[in-house]
Amino acid sequence: MSSMFVKALQPAPLLLPSRRMVLAGAAGLTLAFFIAPRGLRAQAPAPITAPNAFLRIGADDTVTVLSKHLEMGQGPYTGLATLVAEELDASWDQMRAEGAPADDSLYANLAFGAQGTGGSTAMANSWTQMRMVGATARAMLVAAAAAEWGVPAAEVRIAEGVISHGDRRSGFGAFAARAATMPMPESPPLKDPSAFRLIGTDRPKLDTVGKTNGTAQFTMDIHREGMLTVLVARPPAFGATLVSFDDKAALAVPGVEMVRRIGAGVAVYAKGTYAALKGRRALDVEWDSAQAERRSTDEIFSDFSAAAEAGGQTVEEEGDIAAGFAAAAQIIEGEIRFPYLAHAPMEPLDAVIEVKGGKAELWYGCQFPTFDRPTVAKALGLPVEDVRINVILAGGSFGRRAQGSAHIAQEIGEIAKAAGRDGAFKMLMTREDDLHGGYYRPLTVHRLRAGIDDAGNITAWTNSIANQSIMSGTPMEAMMQGGVDPTSFEGSNALPYVFGSRRIGWAQMESPVPVLWWRSVGHTHTAFAVETFLDRVLEAAGKDPLQGRLDLLKPEALRERAVLETAGRMADWQGPVKDGRGYGIAWAKSFGSYVAQVVEVEDRDGRPHATRVWCAVDCGIAINPNVIRAQMEGGIGYALSTALYSKVSLGPGGGVEQSNFHDYPMLRIHEMPAVEVEIIRSSVDPTGVGEPGVPPLGPALANAWRALTGQVTSELPFPMQSNV
Amino acid sequence: MTQFIVNGQDVTLDIDPDTPLLWALRDDLHLTGTKFGCGVAQCGACTVMLNGMPRRSCVTPLSMVEGGEVTTIEGMTGPEIEAVKQAWVAIDVPQCGWCQSGQIMSATALLQQSATAPTDADIDAAMAGNVCRCATYVRIRAAIHDAARTLEL
Known part of the structure; x- marks a missing residue:
């Protein structure tokens, strides 16, 4: 899901803890401690028939965080538990996590105002809320211990899951029931970042053990x-x-x-x-x-290409385009085609x-x-x-x-x-059902045109995009403003580059083929189109791919600059080029995070083989660097799979031509490059990492391939046979 | 009637002998650690040990395991599986986790069959049949090397 989507929705008021309940746990042996959102104070209490809030402290001292976000591999169980544990001063060993049930009133994604996971928002929207949950629970445990021991609350300490005063020590479990009867603090203080002991450090994910011994339940x-x-x-x-x-x-x-x-x-x-x-x-x-889609994808591409050529409706315009092209000494043009893609999660x-x-x-x-x-x-x-x-x-x-x-x-x-x-x-669903089932990444055509003057300045930049809307025809349609679905072209507009003039156009296309968000959504194609075309333009202007980008950045684009410079330094961009290797760079801002990647590629039987990837990421405060690195590695592999292999095509008559992993291949271990990740230090609130690792890889790969072979990639996936 | 051994226990199943072992394990024996990913031996998520060798259970009819010995992720024992599981946790390999039982079975088989520490090429050869859509490959490779060190190969 896209960041534009997130913006388009009304953000919900921040829900802070305000109510607690005591109840017997499922086995009747443990006491549970609940914190529910403040916003519900005036409403009837939710039925206490199931764990339905954020936190449960067991008599055995375990602290279970109910994750309002679906755990599908990107680590929110661990991330949310980290935020709670940090402010609760729990020991990491006592933390558990499980999925919260469907309940909008309790578990809204604060970025959406409704319960849902996507748009790489899990940590960003929970950053304050879940720390408040932890801090509130901590204050109430302190109050309970102070009352029980007859000492001032200010003298009760909690560290590493142990409540103490003088010689007295206790785990959380013994005080869970009493804590639940304590007054709720209005605004418990949150730690200064300098006091963080869990946030910012590596730890394995809470769900890892169950995923290594066959016990995880899907x-x-x-x-x-x-x-x-x-x-x-x-x-x-x-x-x-x-x-x-x-x-x-x-x-x-x-x-x-x-x-x-x-x-x-x-x-x-x-x-x-x-x-x-x-x-x-x-x-x-x-x-x-x-009434079915009878066109083959070749025919759909022809129709979409004509629409892109016609320019579509203007979604961004700046400066005088005609004058920009008139001032150009040379004009570069290109069309890039992107197929339908199936998500193909391993569990259909x-x-x-x-x-x-x-x-x-x-x-x-x-x-x-x-x-x-x-x-x-x-x-x-x-x-x-x-x-x-x-x-x-x-x-x-x-x-x-x-x-x-x-x-x-x-x-x-x-x-x-x-x-x-x-x-x-x-x-x-079987794998065949999954691949035939639609809800694909939209098939997309980009048509780009740029003018360059004698001094190497980009005087004009136009990009026209033709694809189906994801939101149209769904409950999200109400969020399309002026008939425009921003997820269709996000990443092609609002670029931080200084161009003499620019126009971005979008043509909304129709087809009975259902389309859907696909890991990084619009950025799956816009980053490729923008960053590969820009690479060609920079070359025509006689500029280095890295320095040329840095020179084009607006002065305020500091985070963009930092990830580009870092990736360049990691890859020794200015250093000697290895024989038989090509290097390419690309970057993208998506879902609030900035990622730049350099790819090293070699020619293996006329096809690109990525040997190494250097990745710089700025996602604000790094909650768990281990998870951030994992998402960059995984995003790189996912995107490489896509660039090299992924295509859902319709044959004549509209039937899907692929059926299983033999003709919709996945990247395998011998094709995975070595990956090096550097996380930019930041004090900015965290943004997402599930998607942002994906967009830069394809264009960086294509740029490396062009540097090595001179070949321009005008369609994805890379053709199976080199056209040399 | 098909009789065989699963995780050390005698099992008799009175179901269609054409039933793939995968579905017998999952639906009839409720051993759900073994996963379905493709049904055509393309992804390795369903890997089990049959008579000590890794095998894709999705294309193995029950009739083929008559009298045989099947081991699933739930029943694996020995130094290799322990070293692999420990490395998988230490390096935090899984993301979504769906393919990982199969990855672990293949990795364990590789280490059981290795007299010396496997090279990157050995790992590629042994693991290329296991797809991970989350692309945890960097860590799978690191974890296998780590497990080999634990086993002092």
């Missing part, structure tokens, strides 16, 4: 008594509709219990996955493709629902609870309060589970409804 791992596994036969082309089906052969497959028509297609319910697979194969389904989409006595409970890696919960409720005809979504670990998402359309919630709700009885159902 959606597909959930089993419920009597549960049926459901696979859905889906349309063969985008926009095709179901005409009829014959389920005789499917129902004859041992283990297949029923077949139902739902909105998404034909659902086969079976005992176990294999029976469901066989049952689905045995279905005879007739589809109507009259899935969801588990159990309906019993007029209530529904779900378990899945739900990324936008704010949309999903009412969608399930509506599909089942239940009040929202009777739908509980347990948000659990997701085996990757990269944007795929963040659906404005809530189509998975709709599907699992319909599956339960269509069953016509109470019961538990697990819907899962």
Whole structure:
């Protein structure tokens, strides 16, 4: 999700702790300590039937943070727990984390005003809120200990999870119940950053152990008594509709219990996955493709290219473009084509629902609870309060589970409804379902044109972009201002470069192919277009790629300058070039963070092979450098996979041509470059790291490849055969 | 009826002998540490040990394991798996975690079969069948080297 999206939403007032409750834990043995947002003070208390706030202190001294953000690999469980533990003065060993259930009233993302994870906002929006949770809990533990021991609160200390006064010492658990009855401090002081002992230091993630011994529970791992596994036969082309089906052969497959028509297609319910697979194969389904996308991607590219050429609507304009080109001594032009991309998380989409006595409970890696919960409720005809979504670990998402359309919630709700009885159902997609399923990164065409005068100044810069809107047709449509979806071109406008004149245009294209945010959203293509085209322009102007960029930066672009200079220094940019190696640099600001990367590339059978990547990142205060480095490494690998291999194409008639990892390949270990990451020291509030590692890699790779071979990359992925 | 051993225990399953071992483990035996990623032996998320050798359970029909010995991530024992798990935690390899059981099975098999510390090329050869969409490859490589040091290879 994009930073523009975040801005477009009304930010919620900062929710601070204000209410606490005591209750018996699930086993009746532990006492739990809850802190709920201040904003709810005047409202009826939330039902105390489940852990539904931010913090739970067990009698065994464990401190469990309920993460309002989905853990899909980017580390929010650990990050949020770090913020709480810092102010609580807990010992890291006592910290735990688990997903908070769907509940907008408690768990809103403060950047969105609604519960959801995305746009690399998890830490940024929680930075003050979760530290306040920790500080509040600390103050109440201190008050409880002071009352119990009959000493002044000011003399009670907490350090490393131990409450002490004189010779007296205690863990948190013994005081959890009493703490919950203590007055809530109005504004507990937060630490000065110089006093941080956890924030800013490395630590492994809380969910790592469970992910190394097979015990981590993901959606597909959930089993419920009597549960049926459901696979859905889906349309063969985008926009095709179901005409009829014959389920005789499917129902004859041992283990297949029923077949139902739902909105998404034909659902086969079976005992176990294999029976469901066989049952689905045995279905005879007739589809109507009259209204479907019938164009191949070649044809779509032609249409989009013509629209980009026409210029689209102006989304940014500055200076006199005509005069800028008139003053140019040379003009550089280029078109760059980007295909549809599937997110392809390793755990394909899935969801588990159990309906019993007029209530529904779900378990899945739900990324936008704010949309999903009412969608399930509506599909089942239940009040929202009777739908509980347990948000659990997701085996990757990269944007795929963040659906404005809530189509998975709709599907699992319909599956339960269509069953016509109470019961538990697990819907899962195969890899083929996933790759054929749409919700792709939008296919995009950029057309760029720049004028350079005799002195090497860029007198004019135009970039016209044609693609589908992500927000249009979803609940987010209301946030499109003046018919413009900023996620379609973010990163192409508001550039900190000094150009004599500039115009950015956007042509909104239509297709029945559903599109979605895809790790770094608009920046997936804009950074590539801007930074590879600029590289060509700088060369034409006789300038060095690094120095040329630095010279173009506006004076106030200090953070941009710092990451570029740092990446250049790390890579010894001015040093000698190794034989047979090419070097390229690129940078991008996305989701509030600044990342520059230098790629070293060699020619391996006519294709680029990245050997090393140097990465400088400024994401404000570094909460956990280990996680930041991991996200840069992972973002680099994800982006390299994309640049080298990723393409979802539609053949003649509109069918998807790829089906599994043999023709939608992923980067493998022998293709992964060595990665060096440097984090810029900062005292600015933290921004995200889940996405910002992605945008610079593709353009830095293409720039390195052009430096090595002279070849301009005008489409992604890199062609399988070199066109030399 | 298929009879075999899973994690040291005798198991008898009265299900379609064509059922891939992956789904028998997950759906019938509730051993969910072994993951589904592709179903066509392209990603390695479903890797288990069959008679001591790594095998993609998604393309292994139950009929093929009759009388055999299957070990999943939950049942792995020995110095190699311990060294690997310890290194995986110390280096904080996992991100989303979905592929990691398979990565760990392949890494453990590599170390079990290595008389000397594996080189980068050895690691590439042994691990190229395991996809990680989060691209934790830098750390997988580092963790295997680390585990090899622990094992004094």
